[in-house]
Amino acid sequence: MSAAQKQVVIDRTGQLFGCFVLLSLFIVAAKDPATFVGQTTIGITNGALLALIALGYTMVYGIIELINFAHADVFMMGSMLGMQLIVSMGVSAQSGVFAKGAIIVVGLVICMVACALINVAIEKIAYKPLRNAPPLAPLITAIGMSFILANLAQKIWGPSQVSVPDLIGNGSIAGVRIKDIVVIMVTAPLLVGLTWFVTNTRQGKAMRATAQDQGAAAIMGIDVNRTISLTFLLGGLLAGASGVLYALVNTTTVWNAGFKNGLFAFTAAVLGGIGNLRGAVIGALLIGLIQAYSAAYVGDRWTDVVIFSILVMVLVFRPTGLLGEQEITRA
Amino acid sequence: MSSSSGQAMLKLDAVEAWYGSIQALKGITLEVNEGEIISLIGxxxxxxxxxxxxxxGLMKPKAGRIEYLGxxxxxxxxxxLVQMGxxxxxxxxxxxxxxxxxxxLEMGAFQREDQSEVASDIEDIYEMFPRLxxxxxxxxxxMSGGEQQMLAMGRALMARPRLLLLDEPSMGLAPLVIQQIFDIIVEINRKGTTVLLVEQNANVALAISHRAYVLETGTVVLEGTGKELLASDAVRKAYLGE
Structure with a gap:
């Protein structure tokens, strides 16, 4: 059997499996529609939060082929800074709607900028000097940066869970939690904005060109270093937003919050095809939904097993991911 | 170090470059004047x-001096350098x-200020390469190799260069396509662009060059007009397979 035939068999099996999963979901949905709708919105919310992180992984990988393990901890920093800001400003669950809304908006902006700066600084300090080193060197440095950020957070905010004032509350509109609505209202414009930026602006084009061929991009007169910084900046902005939303939705955060969410987001990026922006979003939504459905229908303790089994299966059977492009370079 | 021939658009004076501990250029000296087609063969x-x-500017010389536009x-x-043409x-x-x-093609115009004229320049490139x-x-x-070569040249021309560097434009192409590409190089030069051409295919390169330099293991071993080098026994033996 040729490689192409093998891939067809694998794809068909995958599709069959997908159909089976959809069918089972359809059955459970028919049995109890309310639970299903509830789990679906939770899944989309989780997926949206993961998408914001996954994009940072995938963009950085796309441009310098580095798995930036510290990215998850930038997200965690976002959640911690958001929490700190809310607490320092004295806003609590009892505050007025206006104060709560204002702190959410201001907090998002401040934490996004702060995380963007942290991410850019990490690149400048830790990765840029290793630009021409063997790929293992920056990878290990990334893991090191991850530890540094996590331990810094542990030093500052302590080793246990830190609670975040519940500013959004548990209300719902037409059966959808307000928390889910807030997350979607923040995430959707960010995703649209990023897509627009990358496809239409001069700097966005420079990013795509640099990702495809760094040497050729330099010849075009593109400042490759600045373009890489910009990539980290954008990734940091999104991770910051995700961190604040995470803190608000879960009303708690912790110094190692980046670890598991980072792994999930990374899995999402790989699932969608690492380097592919649309893939990262779709992968993240899938992971979010799988997380929510398996928590409701399989059992909470199986969630991680399910998700990481999917990661392994993707890596084995379709290493380029669901939307990963085949190499189309030709001599 | 004197600038006696101050008219040169590009001047290399004893340029040395290294890849780690390996010396790739051992003192290259050459000159490109405005309006010329110059070949480096070897x-x-x-x-x-x-x-x-x-x-x-993609590699920094370890010694020597490069002068562009003085x-x-x-x-x-x-x-x-891209902004300087x-x-x-x-x-x-x-x-x-x-x-x-x-x-x-748009990426080729990345550093240009006059983005409003990009569209009409793309039209010009399409005139030159209808295939594109x-x-x-x-x-x-x-795309095929020949089409990609046309695109790479078109992309470079989108910068409205004064000096066009062409590195192995004939590589991997069929003779007919090579002829086509080289006809266009002559055409580009006639319209006022100075061309520095690097080629292994010495025959075609020398035929269109005003002057040429022969490189061997990082140094210039021979220089002359295209015609002189085409007629030189050493060149014929070493690079034209005769």
Missing amino acids: SNGAGKTTTMKTIH RDTAKISTQE MAQSPEGRRVFPKMTVLEN RERKEQKAGL
């Missing part, structure tokens, strides 16, 4: 591509594989 590993990279390029970045079609073409032909017009929505990575 076999694999002679240092032709390294010379190009060093000229374009300025020492030691402190000038590639971006600025130096564009390159690199070895192996290096088109952006996942971008369309049109997007690739037919393929304008095609992903560049899916």
Whole structure:
């Protein structure tokens, strides 16, 4: 059997499996529609939060082929800074709607900028000097940066869970939690904005060109270093937003919050095809939904097993991911 | 070190370049005057591509001096060189594989201030390479070698260069396509662009060059007009397979 035939068999099996999963979901949905709708919105919310992180992984990988393990901890920093800001400003669950809304908006902006700066600084300090080193060197440095950020957070905010004032509350509109609505209202414009930026602006084009061929991009007169910084900046902005939303939705955060969410987001990026922006979003939504459905229908303790089994299966059977492009370079 | 022939557009004076501990250029001296087509010929590993990279600021020379438009390029970045009218079609073409032909051409104009004139310049490129017009929505990575070479040259021309660096434009192409490409190089030069051409295919390169330099293991071993070198026994033996 040729490689192409093998891939067809694998794809068909995958599709069959997908159909089976959809069918089972359809059955459970028919049995109890309310639970299903509830789990679906939770899944989309989780997926949206993961998408914001996954994009940072995938963009950085796309441009310098580095798995930036510290990215998850930038997200965690976002959640911690958001929490700190809310607490320092004295806003609590009892505050007025206006104060709560204002702190959410201001907090998002401040934490996004702060995380963007942290991410850019990490690149400048830790990765840029290793630009021409063997790929293992920056990878290990990334893991090191991850530890540094996590331990810094542990030093500052302590080793246990830190609670975040519940500013959004548990209300719902037409059966959808307000928390889910807030997350979607923040995430959707960010995703649209990023897509627009990358496809239409001069700097966005420079990013795509640099990702495809760094040497050729330099010849075009593109400042490759600045373009890489910009990539980290954008990734940091999104991770910051995700961190604040995470803190608000879960009303708690912790110094190692980046670890598991980072792994999930990374899995999402790989699932969608690492380097592919649309893939990262779709992968993240899938992971979010799988997380929510398996928590409701399989059992909470199986969630991680399910998700990481999917990661392994993707890596084995379709290493380029669901939307990963085949190499189309030709001599 | 004197600037007796101050008219030269590009001047290399005893330029040395290293890859780690390996010396690739052992003192290259050459000159390109405005309006010329100059060829660097030589076999694999002679240092032709390294010379190009060093000229374009992609590699820093360890010794020697490069002057472009009368300025020492030691402190000038590639971006600025592009703004100063130096564009390159690199070895192996290096088109952006996942971008369309049109997007690739737009990337060529990345450093230009007058973005409003880009559209009409793209039209000019399509006139020069009708093939590219037919393929304008095609992903560049899916095109044939000849088409990619046309695109790489078109992309470089989008910068409206004063000095066009062409690195191995004939590589891997069929003789008919090579002839086509070289006819266009002559045409580009006639319209006022100075051309520095790196070629292994000495025959075609020398035929269109005003002057040429023969490189061997990082040094210039011979120089002369295209005709002189075509007639030289040494060149015929070493590079023309006779």
